[in-house]
Amino acid sequence: MAAIKTVGVIGSGQMGNGIAHVAALAGFNVVLYDVSADRVKSAMATINGNLTRQVAKKTITEDAHRQAIARISSADNFDGFAGCDLVIETAVEKEDVKRKIFHDLCAVLRPDAIIASNTSSISITRLAASTDRPEKFIGIHFMNPVPVMELVELIRGIATDDATFDAAREFVTAMGKQIAVSEDFPAFIVNRILLPMINEAIYTLYEGVGNVEAIDAAMKLGAHHPMGPLELADFIGLDTCLSIMQVLHEGLADSKYRPCPLLVKYVEAGWLGRKSQRGFYDYRGDKPVPTR
Ligand code: NAD
Numbered sequence: 001m002a003a004i005k006t007v008g009v010i011g012s013g014q015m016g017n018g019i020a021h022v023a024a025l026a027g028f029n030v031v032l033y034d035v036s037a038d039r040v041k042s043a044m045a046t047i048n049g050n051l052t053r054q055v056a057k058k059t060i061t062e063d064a065h066r067q068a069i070a071r072i073s074s075a076d077n078f079d080g081f082a083g084c085d086l087v088i089e090t091a092v093e094k095e096d097v098k099r100k101i102f103h104d105l106c107a108v109l110r111p112d113a114i115i116a117s118n119t120s121s122i123s124i125t126r127l128a129a130s131t132d133r134p135e136k137f138i139g140i141h142f143m144n145p146v147p148v149m150e151l152v153e154l155i156r157g158i159a160t161d162d163a164t165f166d167a168a169r170e171f172v173t174a175m176g177k178q179i180a181v182s183e184d185f186p187a188f189i190v191n192r193i194l195l196p197m198i199n200e201a202i203y204t205l206y207e208g209v210g211n212v213e214a215i216d217a218a219m220k221l222g223a224h225h226p227m228g229p230l231e232l233a234d235f236i237g238l239d240t241c242l243s244i245m246q247v248l249h250e251g252l253a254d255s256k257y258r259p260c261p262l263l264v265k266y267v268e269a270g271w272l273g274r275k276s277q278r279g280f281y282d283y284r285g286d287k288p289v290p291t292r
Contacts, residue, residue, distance in 0.1 A: 004114070004171050005029060008075070008084040010101055011091035012036075012043035014237075014275065015118055018146025019088055021047045024068040025060065025147075026175040031084060033075040035091070040074045047072065050147060078108045085110075086171065088140060090118035093243035098122065099130040106132045114164050116140040120240060121187040121195075121247035125157040134159035138168045141188060142177075144236065152177040153188050186251030187244055195244045198236075199260050201229035205280075205292060206262040212280050212290035230280040231288075233263075234273030242267045 005028065009020050012034035020030045020043065034040045051065040073080075081087050087109065089101055098117060105115065114136045117127050128137035139155030152172045156165055172179055182188040187195060201215050210218065216228020225232075233241050245259035266272075266279060271291070273279030281288035 004085040004167055006031065006084045006086075007171075008033070008081040008087035010034075010081075010087060010089045010105070011118075012039045013090070013092075015090045015142060015144060015146065017043035017046045018144065019090060019118065019142055020072055021050060021068070021147050022175045022177075024071040025051070025064065028071065028171075028174075030072045031075050031080050032072060033078070033080060037076070044072070044074070054147075078104050081105060082108050082110070084113055086114045086116060086167070088116045088118055090142075093120055093122070093240050095122050095127070098127055102127065102131045112136075114138065114167060116168065118142055120191050121244040121251075123157075123186070123251070124155045124184045125159070128157040128159060135161040136164050138164050139182075139184070139188070140168055140172065141182075141190075143190065150178050151180055151190070153180050153182045153190060155182050155184050155188055157184055186247050191244050192248070195241060195248065196257065198229045198233045198241060199245050199257075199263065202233070202260040202263045205230065206260055212292050234279035234281055234283075236273070237275055238263060238266050238272045238279050 007023050007028045008031045009016050010033050012032055016032065020032050024030045032040055032043060048069060051068055054060045055062055055065050075081065087105060089098055091097055091101060102115065115131055115133065116138050117124065118141055119139060120141065124139040128134035131137055134157060137157055138160050141153040141155065143149035143151050154168055169179060180189055204210055204215055205212060212230050216231050219225045219228050227235065242259055242263050245257060248257040249259060270276060271278045274283055277283045278291065280291060282291050
């Protein structure tokens, strides 16, 4: 297997722009794509802004900033991935969307290229089975925000071969991240623990035990969490939180993972958290205001 030099990123949302940022900074060429051309444009602006902030904080040089930007190009369609050694899918947390992406991607990708998914919860074995190369498929699960968080989970599907695992480990290490290896079970390690806590915080709100401010203050001041669970849910994206709870509920068939009906209601309203300006907080003014 050739060394990884060029990395494709499918999906230019908050995770896609973060992955492109850290990969380019670590010296990889990056090809960025999104079904929405506007998302690619705003991802490039976000990456530039975040790199500028790193220069101001003196964590990187201006030269590193310039070189990282020069390494990122955008693709209008999947043909842009033909020269990639690794392609990371980080589109919405919907299995049918991901399966369609893999189907279209395999048609243009080199046979020796690796495919990874940044899924938060969906079975790597099942996603791998929708490709023409299950042995070259792996879960590379970044944390949000990617440039800041130290951890990446690596998840092998049942067929993932050692060469693919080693190449993924090398790639993640080159970006300065620490690795936790997880078995391929719903939501892996971090989200198996984190999401039921967030879901429980939403039940606590739903049942009227506390309001948004009380619940977040309780966990920040009482458990020393850097963000309250509802603030964190808004940061992750409520659609992503709901999808992860659904995968846990269906995959483990245990009622303790039942998504809170209030979470379902927010998602149905299109109140997805920070990315849509409204979730458990309203972000449209100068400072966030609780919506309940
Ligand atoms: P997001 O909503 O910010 O971005 C998703 C992007 O995917 C959007 O720009 C959308 O236009 C694009 N997209 C949708 N369908 C597409 C398609 N067919 N082809 C190409 N692009 C398409 O979501 P996000 O938070 O960046 O999450 C992306 C993935 O990363 C999900 O699988 C999620 O579970 C995972 N993840 C999220 C977090 C988090 O905290 N938000 C953390 C780790 C992993």
